[in-house]
Amino acid sequence: MRRPLTLLTGQRARLRWVHLILGGALFMPYWLVGTLIVGPLTGSSMFSASVAPQFGAYAIGLPLAALTSLFPLTRPMSVAAARALCGVAPDGLADGPARGRDAKARTAGWFTLHLGIGALVSGATLALPPFAVTLMVLPFSAGLRESELASFWGADRSGPLWLYVPAGLLMLVALAAVAAGAGAFLARQAPRLLGPSRADRLAAAERRAAELAVRNRLARELHDSVGHALSAVTLQAGAARKVLDSDPEFVREALAAIEETTRRTVGELDAVLGLLRQGDDGAGGELPGPDLASLDALLKAVGRQAELTVTGELERVPDAVSREAYRIVQEGLTNAARYAGGERVTARIGLHDEELEITMENPLPGRAPVVRPDGGRGLRGVAERARLLGGTAEAGPADGVWRLAVRLPLGGLPRGGGR
Template identity: 65%
Template sequence: MKQLFGARARLRWIHLILGGALSMPYFLLGSVFVGPFIGNQNVFTSASLQFAAFGVALPMATLTAFFPLVRPLSVGAVRALCGVPREGLADGPARSGPARVRTAGWFTLHLGLGGIISGMTLAVPPFAATLIILPLLTRLRDTPLALPEVFDHTWALALAPVAGVAILVALAACAALAGALLARWAPVLLGPTPADRLAAAERRAADLAVRNRLARELHDSVGHALSAVTLQAGAARRVLDSDVEFVREALTAIEETTRRTVGELDAVLGLLRQGEDSPGELPGPTLDVLDDLLARSGVKVTYAQDGGPAAQAPGPVSREAYRIVQEGLSNALRHGGAAPVSLRIALSGEELEIVMENPLPDRVPVVRPGGGRGLPGIAERATLLGGHAEAGPYGDVWRLTARLPVGGGGDAR
């Protein structure tokens, strides 16, 4: 009985009645065509004429279902009323030809079954109720409503309530069967096409790319600032009582570092507040302010430049190169402490090369929980520009090398 009168069966019944309500305008329009064609202006005088009008209405409904917005409306109704899993249905309007054809097939099926079940729902319950109460109301027994040719015997009259209940159960069974049929065909006709799956995959990939870009910006800017602040605060604590001037300089450096980092953090978070699927060029410093980065890095850096001025690199390359240098300095601070770092940047007509070296630490670095994202982030930045990066021990030093093409061969967004 749950399959006939349970919550899901009732919701599917409502879905069918909704289809019947949607079919009414088409049915009325179909009656306008059928009436004059057979010389009878009123099709409601005959059940056969009504079915003919309904048959004319369904093709008209099929044609209107080719509009793109029919699919999202149908999918919303199916998800709410038919109990079909969300992942089995497509999102968004039907754009391709096959998707529109399948949507039109679903719309026609929904309105066809809905119109039949809605008509039965309107006509059957009053008749069944009459049969149920027929033995109690003697005034109805001699009327055509009581079907005297059928219930003219006492035993037949006694079975009238049973027949009424059976008719109601049969109606519920028809509605449940039609609802189950629609639920079964919904993923087939309203499910994603290969083009829909490809579009969804592209949207997910674009969203993931945006999130990874924002994560890299936060990791490199905030991570570097925290590493520098930690080193400067630790050094100031050790000489707090013996070198007040050094402590003052360290606190000033901490203040400047945090102020700049808050500005960069606000810029990145501003993109999140915009709610854009794919923001354009991310804000951030470039190699124009590299000297300032090296001065406040918290570590001694020997900087050499070959070829043209590094600041003349194209904007996306210059921005990513700045972040690569920043992350390289952060790694040197985390693992090498105050050990000196050598940095060489060479700009030619084809690529920008970054080489950073610092002495290997005496002890194996402690792996931070959730850490280890810096070097993969550097590799991602280089790959997005069409270049590559690598890092690892080289003799007694740790070497980071990145080569970035300057001819616009990648996507630096």
């Protein structure tokens, strides 16, 4: 007994009933337009007791509702109402305006169905309860049986008066059952008519891909900047500790390099964290950071173990390529500091035929490096940076040294910018 009662009068049923009444309220302007058209043809007013003009206006209002459902705001409003009142799972409905012919047609179908069924249920909700209550009170009120209201509803006719009470109750139960059934029907149709189309799924996939690209981009910046700083500081501190008593000049240089490295890294970290605080708008913009013009400071932080050779006019390199090239050199130096055991690192950067070439070499370590639990992300980040710019990256042992070779094309990126 409790389950049928819950289905008819529970919270979900009541919310769906409100959703239907909302549809009926939205249908009223279309129905009024229909009465203005039907009225002169039938010679009746909008408040006529005849059923035919009312349903005529209803039939005219439905196509008008379907036509106006093509406005972009129709689907977002319908989806919001269905989620809040119909109990439809949020992931089963689409977000944003309808895109494409199929999505617009399904949105029009839902809007017309909601308003059409809502108008009928709303009309019954307004008319049936007063009539049912009048029937139930009729056996106990002689004045009501003789009133014009009872005569208008046909409730003053002779018959067993006690039958009016269960008849009124059955009418109220039938109304609740119809409203619950209509609400459940709309809830089942919502995912099919308001669900995401192929265009919506493609747009959602593109948004997720863009968000993932931004996250990977920020992760690479943090890894390269902070990882290099920690490696450089560790290298300089370790070297200074070994010659603390014998070479004070080197110790002073190492401490100065540590100070400069940490100061620069804090600035880069603040810039990246600033983008995170700005949200999607900020993270989608241009990432700030050092470029090839800052290589001298980078090599100074590494110390005496690095040698750089530059050929060509690096001023011609677009800013986007210059920043990525700086990070690639930085990662190469970080790997060398971690694995080369203090051996000298040689780096060559040259601009040849609209292509930036980066080559870094260091002697192979005497013993195999310790394998990190996550496999390391540095070389993977170098490959991703090169690939995003349309270039290539190769790393591995060659001719007795560890070699990192990267080629970055300049074409396709505007000078002074480019993302």
